[in-house]
Every structure is written in structure tokens, then in C-alpha cells.
Amino acid sequence: MDKSPVLRAEGITKRFPGVVANNRVNFDVHAGEIHALLGENGAGKSTLVKILYGFYQPDSGTISLDGRPTPIRSPREARGHGIGLVFQGFTLIPALTVAENVALFLSKLDWYISPKKLAAQIQEASRRYGLELEPKTPVWQLSVGQQQRVELLKLLLTRARVLIFDEPSKVLAPHEVDTLFGIFRDLRNDGYSLVFITHKLREALTCADRITVLRQGQVAGSLNAQDASEEKLVELMFGEPLKEVATRERGSKFGKPILELVDICTRAVGTTPALRQVSLTVHEGEIVGVAGVSGNGQRELGDVILGLIKPTTGKKIFLSQEATAWPPARMIGQGVAFVPEDPLAMAVVPWFSVLENVALLSPKRFSLYGGLGMAWDKARAVARAGFERLGLNPLPERARAASLSGGNLQRLVLVRELSRDYKLVVGLYPTRGLDVRSANAVRQAFLQARAAGKGVLLISEDLSELFALSDRIVVMLRGQIVGEVRPDQTSLTEVGRMMVGVGHG
């Protein structure tokens, strides 16, 4: 392309305490281009796009728009220049409704807000883009997938000319990802520039025109999508090819049931689905997969198991004990490891350090002198061993959880949960936001747990993941279990169809 790029960043450097998040990064986007940004967890992708959006200020480097150097001092200025960003951890406000959250981003909003008009406007727009949303719902009632849709809509309606998405496909169901990329292509053909971050190489290869890979804060390479291949990208990301992924050995020697849910029903809160007559058993040495588009009761299922919400009817049996009324502390104490959907909100204390968060759930295990002190050395050793077991680089112990990159935060939660002495692990979308290598490591860890006779409940939208790991897959739709299949006796398409309620197996 000989035209000058719409947006060009040159020599961007950004330091945070203890890390150089961006190190002399060059990056540009042209009009009518889709540009994918790749890199392992913590490589500095989010930092870079936040700098482009004016949310962070670079320590050095320049940003030019249409060839003219233009400092971007705040998100407000970025929006003025037609740059929009969807953050990785969302920036939605839970207490406000969908409509209000979107309205906050509309530049041409009347001073008087008529809720009816606004709702109609948003409903219309959400239909136009095929993003199903109910404008009057408060955002705290939405599943993470629905929240992603709100974020998308927000950005699409601002009509920015450079649209940046930080891991937009992370929490979307496969069919929604297709819709999203369809929207991307339409926008590109209308002359918009799009940048998206992803960990799924296939997405970058199929949707992007150009791909830039970051490694440890530096640009490892930038190439046209036609010239790229999965191997090449992996090489650029990690500097080495991926190790073989171990697969699940066939043959089932399940032990006793660990968790039994019998006819569980819950109350619907707002528009969240209620569970209806959910029955489910996880045995020792078994991985049970739960397939479904998120927002169909998965979060409620997790909450019931952990004891966050009490079922209205039905029974929960854990290790042959009636556990329906057990509070979360007791469930955790008795051996439930839990990876929630939204780790920043539910699994960590954001302003605690990595180490403190590791120690958080097992205060007894790390206490000294009957609780008067903490055995930090022991916690440190446990954390280190945990990372090692998963084959991940340890995180800086003193970094606050809130400052971790999205994937590193997920790693932290996984390491903590899998380092505890557990009998059942419940993972809600456990590999979301992880780079290819860490995702493989986590899948590996689940298989090891299975081999060690523990029970695994794997809730996921990633069908290939479910098929690779599960002994049994149940499909959830609108709070109900609508089918149960064995991965070797069915196909991805079949399960995909059941997930959206067409056909039945």
C-alpha cells in the first residue's frame, strides 16, 4: 500500500513498575484494513492499544494520524479523532442499564434522554448488527458474552474510523464470532480501519489482512495474512514451536460420584435464566463437559455448585453428603476448586498482590502461630510449584492483581485453584484469554486431574476443547440440559446445533 496509514505509532515505549510493557513498538493501520495483533500473555498488546486510545500515556514515541503527529492525551481526545477501543476487561458499568451504558458512548446524544427513545434506538441498532440485546436490562444481570455484545454495539454506534477490539472473540460463542467477523469485513469494505487482538491463530489468519506479533513488549514481526501460517505465527510468538498436546486416553474407569445435582431449579433474577430441573453427576476420574452459548444458565450452574445461590428445589450431593445448603466456604473447604467466568470480579481481590491472592483461599494452610502470622515463604513455594506444574512462567509476586494482563490474571486463578487440595474442579471457560501455549498447559492439567481420580466439570463454549477433553458432554439451553452425548459418538456440528436449539440428539 502506498497510501499513508490512518494511524501510525512509532517507537512507543511504556514502562510499568518492573516491566517494559512496550519497547520501541512500531505499529500502523491503513484505511480499509483489518489488522490482527497477536502475542503471548503479557506481551504488551493491551498496553499498546490503550496507548493508541489515550488511556495510557507512552513514555516515549509518537502517534501520527493521517501522517500528522498527533499526541493523544485522553480517551476523550482519541474519540475526537475517531479512534475507539473495546477494552479487554470490560468498561461497562454494572449498575447502569444496557441502554445507559451505550448512551455514555454516543457522541451525539441529546441533553435530554428519553428512555423509550433510547431503548428503541438501541434495539434497532442491535438488530441491525445481529447482536441480540435487551436495552433496559441492568448490565450486572448479563452474562459475559452478552456484555461483550454491549461493548461491540457501543463501539459500532460511535462511528469511529479506527475501531480497536481487545480480544473481542474471547467470550463469544462460535456463531457470534462469525457474525462479528462479518461485521468487521463490512466495515472494512466501507473504508474503516479495524484492529483486533486475539489468541486464536485461525481467526487472525482468516479475518485479518495484516498480522503483527508482539513478544515481550517488542514487535517480533509484521506480515501480510497471505504470507502467514500457524507455524510461522507460533514461532514469532514464542520463539519456538509448540509442544505436542497430550490427548485424553480413552477407556473409562470412573470411580464413585463426587458431585450429584438432582432436579435443581433456581429463581430467575431479572433476565438471567433460571435453572430448570438440572440433573448432573460427576464421577471420580471423569471430565464432564457442559456445552452451551454462555448466558444459558452456566453461570447459575456454577453458582449453585459453589453455593453462591441456593436452589429453590432440588438437591446437591457432594461426596455423598447432602450439601444443598452449604455456603461457599464449606464447599471450598471440602474440596471444590472453582474457576469463575469473570476472575477479576469473582476470584481475586484486585488490589491484593499475586502472592496474597494465592494465599487468600487457604488462610489456614498458610497461617502461623494459630493465625497470628502468615507463612509467606510457604505460599511463595506453593505458587512457584503451581506455575511450574502448569509449565508457565511465574508471575511477579508483588504485582497487584488489577495490574496483570488479562491472560496472566486467568493464569493466576488457575494456578491457585489447581494448587489446592481439591476433589472437584469446576472450570467456567478456563482457557479464555490464554495464549495457545498456556491454554494447552491448562488442558493438560485437567487431564492430569482426571488421571489422578478427581472430578472435572468443564463449562466451555469451545467445542473442540470440549471434544478433546470430555468423557461426556451435556448441552445447556435456556437453563435446561437439553442433551447428553459422548464425544466419540457425535460431531461438533451436531452439538453446535443443539446449543442453539435446532435439532435434538
Next chain:
Amino acid sequence: MNGDWFLSWISGAILYAAPLLYPTVGEVLGQRTGMVNLGLEGLMLLGASTSFALSVRLGNPWVAVFLGAGVGLLANLIYAFLVVKRNASQLATGLALMFFGLGVSALLGKPYVGQMAAALPKYPLLGPRSLLFRYDLLVYVAFLLAALAWVFLFRTRWGLQLRAVGENPAHAYAAGISPARVRLAAACVVGFLAGLGGAQLALGVTQTWSEGMTAGRGFIAIALVIFSRWNPLRAIVGAILFGGAVVLQLQLQARGIGISPFFLDMFPYVLTLFVLLLWGRGVRHTAPASLGRVYFGTEERGG
């Protein structure tokens, strides 16, 4: 108990509600941006003493009222500066401001204790002959203001931005809003309305000045903010309830009922505690999520 008694009670309740409604509505707006201001009492006292003194001096209650409110605004700029620009603790700053207001107002008001000031003129609601329901203009305005504040908060762009800041300043910033600017503006409104409440109390309701005359109304206002669940319309109910309690206590004392006057004095405050006790069980996501937290800006989040 007859109808007359009841009417005069209602009439009094409305009168006593007004000076509470101003600081309460102001504080609702302030807390909706995430700031708790425990200095309201001090601000009210400053508004009351300066406006009373000015009214004695100038003979014009209207000028006095607005200057009194202006003094409240100016005094609250101290709070705004410390909390927004210097990231000071809201609670400590608020308490300091309360004592500051208490002291300065006592000093300023000293020469005027027991004096007469030009009071605000009254306008009867039920025609010229009725003695009840005669209020100064600021009483009517107080209720109008509460309604307008509701429209502002829930039906305008600025109200939406203000609420966003109170929920999550970092996210509001990402949406192109400047949290610092919104909080500074809100602090000005809080100061002005608290001062106005104090001024109206001195020149419209009690029509005298005495040290510490607001008698904890600044704190009651904070309780009413919680009672109202950060909704200006519900604040009206709360203010009338408390105003009603004050009037009831006055009526009982006037009738010489054999209850210790100390107990009667306590009654409105006990009622407030009681109501909070029953009402305090919050519904999810009613209190602004960033309430009381210091916002350091985007970069230091990692620390």
C-alpha cells in the same frame, strides 16, 4: 387529637423538611459521583451564620441567603481540592471541614446571637387568611429542586455521566469523561446547597442565630441520602418524615406532656436511626460503587 392539630403538624413538617432537603439533594448528587461529605453540618452552619449576619447588616434577606450559600460553596472548595486533587481521605477531610465550619460560624455569628434579622417573606399556599401552610419561597423551591435533581440525574446526559463517575471513575474516563471535573462540579453544588439549607434554616425557619443551631441536620442529611437510596424524589419523603418528627416533638413539648424534654429532643434522631435500621438493607447496586474511594487516575492502578 383533632384535624387542626393534624394540619398544623403537616404544615410544620413541610417547613422543617425544606432546610434538610437542600443538603440532602446536594449530597445525593455528590455521592452519586462517589464522594461522601461528612462536612455538611459545617457547611450548613457557615451558610446559616453568614447569611444571618449579612441579613442583619444589609437588611436584605435575599442577598444574604445567596451570599450564605456562596460561602458554603467556597468552603466546600477546600474539600473538593483535597479530595479530588490531593487524593485525601474523604472521611477525614469531611470531618475536618465539619469542625472548621462549626468554629468559624460560631465566631462569625457571636455578635448576632439574640438579634433580629430581616426574614424571608412568606407566601401562603391556602389564601391570605390561613395561618397554616405559609412558607417562604425557598420552601417551595426545595421541593421543586428535588424533582429537578431527579430529572437531571436520570434523564439527562450530564446526570448519566455523573452516575458513571460514581460507579467507576476509570470506566467513565474510558468513556471520555473527566472524573475530576465532574467531582469538582458536584462538590460546588454540594457546598452551595448545604449553605443554602443553612441559610434558609436561619432566615426562614428559626429566624434567629445560635451556635450549632443546625443541631446535626448535616448528619441527618447523610442518613437521609442512604434512606432515599440516592434518589432525590425519595429524599422528599425522608425529609418530611424527619421534619414531621421534629414538629411532633415540639408540639408535645408545647402541650407539656409529662415526658422528659431530653427524650423528646432525641426523638427525631432515634427515628432516623430506626428508619435506617429497617431500610438499610440495601438492594444490590443501589449505592454508587466507587463511594468513598480515592481515584488515582489510570496509570497508578497497578501501584
